Amino acid sequence: MENLVSRFARNKMKKPVLTILITIVLIVVILEVLSKSQKCKTPDCFYPCNNFSTILPGPRDPDLIRLQQKRLAGEKISKQEYRLIAEKLILEKDPELMGCYNGVVCGESGFVRKDLPSNAKIFVKRHELEHLLQTGEERNSEFAANLAAGREYPLGFLQTIFFSIWNRAKYYDSPVCYIISLWKTFKVYFLP
Numbered sequence: 001m002e003n004l005v006s007r008f009a010r011n012k013m014k015k016p017v018l019t020i021l022i023t024i025v026l027i028v029v030i031l032e033v034l035s036k037s038q039k040c041k042t043p044d045c046f047y048p049c050n051n052f053s054t055i056l057p058g059p060r061d062p063d064l065i066r067l068q069q070k071r072l073a074g075e076k077i078s079k080q081e082y083r084l085i086a087e088k089l090i091l092e093k094d095p096e097l098m099g100c101y102n103g104v105v106c107g108e109s110g111f112v113r114k115d116l117p118s119n120a121k122i123f124v125k126r127h128e129l130e131h132l133l134q135t136g137e138e139r140n141s142e143f144a145a146n147l148a149a150g151r152e153y154p155l156g157f158l159q160t161i162f163f164s165i166w167n168r169a170k171y172y173d174s175p176v177c178y179i180i181s182l183w184k185t186f187k188v189y190f191l192p
Contacts, residue, residue: 020186031183040180043171049106051097061089068133079152083122085112086129100171102160105131120163120173123149123156142189 063085070077089102090110098104103112103124110128112121126149131141138144149156165182172178 031112031180034176035180035183038176040058040172040174040182043100043181048093048098048101048104048111052093052106052109061085062106064089064132068135072132072135073134081124082129082152086125089127090133091126100168102164103128108132116163117159119153119156120159121156121190123153123160126152140192146189151179 018176035059043048066080067077067085083172089108092114093111095113095115097112098113099111102116102120103110105111105128110125110132112128114121116124125146130145130148134141146157164185168181170183
């Protein structure tokens, strides 16, 4: 009797799981077809580094070099060490100067929007610090930066996602182009 009950439960679970998987595949196919066929205008979102060229520092920061050397040597780096360097090298800027970006690395410095929620701001600072620390051997630098920052600041990661979804909508004329943009962003930031 027990065997019959467990077999019935397994069969009953197969249909919803299969339905969910088929739905996900269909959504991905539709998004891919739309992103290839739809001609969307790139939003008027300037690259913020152009605003910061006069304040970029010259040589690499010695603390950043020390942190990179520790990582390459496989030494443990505390969350506090990362945070101190991020506070030093990642500067907060007004949203008008950042365009549609939450954060950006320009040369040897990083910049983050002042208007981000507090947890999101910490996450984005850590994300941008990760870009400064990267060696260029990463397969997808955005995914690697998200992974490193998201492990330390999962709430900030979620806040950043919702802030980005909400904030980015104003840059698109068409809802279809906005959805395509979200899909393309998802692929860059979340798929290895």
